Amino acid sequence: AQDPYPSRLPEERFLPRQDKTVWSQWRPDAPLTAQQADQFDRDGFLIVKDVFSAEEIEALMAESAALRGGERELMDGSVITEPGSDEVRTVFKLPEQSPLFNRLARDRRVAGVASFLLGDEVYVHQSRLNYKPGFTGKEFYWHSDFETWHAEDGMPRMRAISASLLLTDNDALNGPLMLMPGSHKEFIACAGETPDDNHKASLKKQEVGVPSHEALTKLASRHGITAATGKAGTLVFFDCNTMHGSNGNITPFSRSNAFFVFNAMSNRLEEPFGAKKARPDFLAERGEVQALEVAAGKLV
Amino acid sequence: AQDPYPSRLPEERFLPRQDKTVWSQWRPDAPLTAQQADQFDRDGFLIVKDVFSAEEIEALMAESAALRGGERELMDGSVITEPGSDEVRTVFKLPEQSPLFNRLARDRRVAGVASFLLGDEVYVHQSRLNYKPGFTGKEFYWHSDFETWHAEDGMPRMRAISASLLLTDNDALNGPLMLMPGSHKEFIACAGETPDDNHKASLKKQEVGVPSHEALTKLASRHGITAATGKAGTLVFFDCNTMHGSNGNITPFSRSNAFFVFNAMSNRLEEPFGAKKARPDFLAERGEVQALEVAAGKLV
Numbered sequence: 159a160q161d162p163y164p165s166r167l168p169e170e171r172f173l174p175r176q177d178k179t180v181w182s183q184w185r186p187d188a189p190l191t192a193q194q195a196d197q198f199d200r201d202g203f204l205i206v207k208d209v210f211s212a213e214e215i216e217a218l219m220a221e222s223a224a225l226r227g228g229e230r231e232l233m234d235g236s237v238i239t240e241p242g243s244d245e246v247r248t249v250f251k252l253p254e255q256s257p258l259f260n261r262l263a264r265d266r267r268v269a270g271v272a273s274f275l276l277g278d279e280v281y282v283h284q285s286r287l288n289y290k291p292g293f294t295g296k297e298f299y300w301h302s303d304f305e306t307w308h309a310e311d312g313m314p315r316m317r318a319i320s321a322s323l324l325l326t327d328n329d330a331l332n333g334p335l336m337l338m339p340g341s342h343k344e345f346i347a348c349a350g351e352t353p354d355d356n357h358k359a360s361l362k363k364q365e366v367g368v369p370s371h372e373a374l375t376k377l378a379s380r381h382g383i384t385a386a387t388g389k390a391g392t393l394v395f396f397d398c399n400t401m402h403g404s405n406g407n408i409t410p411f412s413r414s415n416a417f418f419v420f421n422a423m424s425n426r427l428e429e430p431f432g433a434k435k436a437r438p439d440f441l442a443e444r445g446e447v448q449a450l451e452v453a454a455g456k457l458v
Numbered sequence: 459a460q461d462p463y464p465s466r467l468p469e470e471r472f473l474p475r476q477d478k479t480v481w482s483q484w485r486p487d488a489p490l491t492a493q494q495a496d497q498f499d500r501d502g503f504l505i506v507k508d509v510f511s512a513e514e515i516e517a518l519m520a521e522s523a524a525l526r527g528g529e530r531e532l533m534d535g536s537v538i539t540e541p542g543s544d545e546v547r548t549v550f551k552l553p554e555q556s557p558l559f560n561r562l563a564r565d566r567r568v569a570g571v572a573s574f575l576l577g578d579e580v581y582v583h584q585s586r587l588n589y590k591p592g593f594t595g596k597e598f599y600w601h602s603d604f605e606t607w608h609a610e611d612g613m614p615r616m617r618a619i620s621a622s623l624l625l626t627d628n629d630a631l632n633g634p635l636m637l638m639p640g641s642h643k644e645f646i647a648c649a650g651e652t653p654d655d656n657h658k659a660s661l662k663k664q665e666v667g668v669p670s671h672e673a674l675t676k677l678a679s680r681h682g683i684t685a686a687t688g689k690a691g692t693l694v695f696f697d698c699n700t701m702h703g704s705n706g707n708i709t710p711f712s713r714s715n716a717f718f719v720f721n722a723m724s725n726r727l728e729e730p731f732g733a734k735k736a737r738p739d740f741l742a743e744r745g746e747v748q749a750l751e752v753a754a755g756k757l758v
Binding site: 293299331333371385403406409 | 592593597599600629630631633636671674675678679683685703704705706707708709710711
């Protein structure tokens, strides 16, 4: 069968999405409202406020500080630092390294929503704690996650959702996540071949697998750009193919979030579709996976 | 007499402002409302919308494109390019190179307002057309203009005002000017000695004469940060000592403005207060200057 989402081609192309965005029929016992489900379907993302209590947020922030602070022994290769500094930018493999983040990942308000939208049981494809410092926080250029996950990790179809829980207040000025609403409905097949070990460079600065200025101008003119702003505790879900990025941040206000990618059990990884070698495990879970057991009730 | 605003010292210090911000008593024939004058006094800046007609904005945008497009011969050394590219980032000496921008500088809505607020006749201390491209626009770090103008150009007192006319729509996401309201009431004496020919590096990236992270965190917590957003045609006035900067811009939307610094005739430049050699003319007018003849009515 032909790959419906070829990329890393000699020329950039816009291809229609071949997969649904919302895979379940809404029903009254769903973990989100019908309006929220429709919004996710239309925009490719959903911003949810006030779903966690102040105590829950406080506990998550304390756990995050402990993980970043060096007082906890972390798995080899699970930490990335800011270019040109020691500041921790990312800690991968959250559920494996923290009981509280493990519980968060499985929460009905998080995995429950993802599982409903994907119409399947889910597992954690990737997880990380992101920290963008004040003053020197670098930009993260526009990309569709799916483009990379398909080409470099072997994710077959568009049936995965990211959930980002804001652990700091985010406004438009401190480098928030920016999304192009509706951009998930087209796949941008990117130009250029994947270099070996691309992920080592691309985690710090994305160079391959990104759309051209022309393509991004077209998308932004058509769809506009929305910033995922909100107080700490705001939860942002976005489809694996939604075009997103973030500006740098010279304000003194740092930005942090806990990030989980949920993949449908039926969408487990195969061989990469556009690279010679799959990326390492902390970026894309490819071992034996188990469906998450969704947990209801408070975290703490 | 002792310098009231020493800087480039062994240690950073917060010093009280020794000068007024608004130097005139408001009167009914003033070129701005009493409320606007009060706002400028309190915040150190003022954002004014809808003072230019669509025709005026259109003419200014066309003139700006002509100046940046290479079709006009420009004065030696008056053009600065984006780091790592040929894109024109700045064109200096606007009134000298363009009759329309000359007229704009002298406009009652621009120079008239500055002259009223400064309680004196004014001249153009510096002028430039700024262009920050989409996708790759770099940040401009926090600084007080006066700190540099005093230390490196020999501007004696805080009696100068910048006026920036937006020539593109600016929202919070495409790297707008950010200001800290009320920050103009303190002078941050910066640490570090001025290197020779500092301006050659500082026009691309400011390294000396900038406050510490600690000082900026204190200022931002106390005053907050406001983005000068608005449609093309929005006019932003800010005091020479207001702390400001801008983030980089990965959006496709470029940002452009025409920028004039008006200095009070009574505040003409002397020898630099914190550098061995004064900066060149296109950054700080130090020749014979003439008070601007303020012009009323439409530009075109």
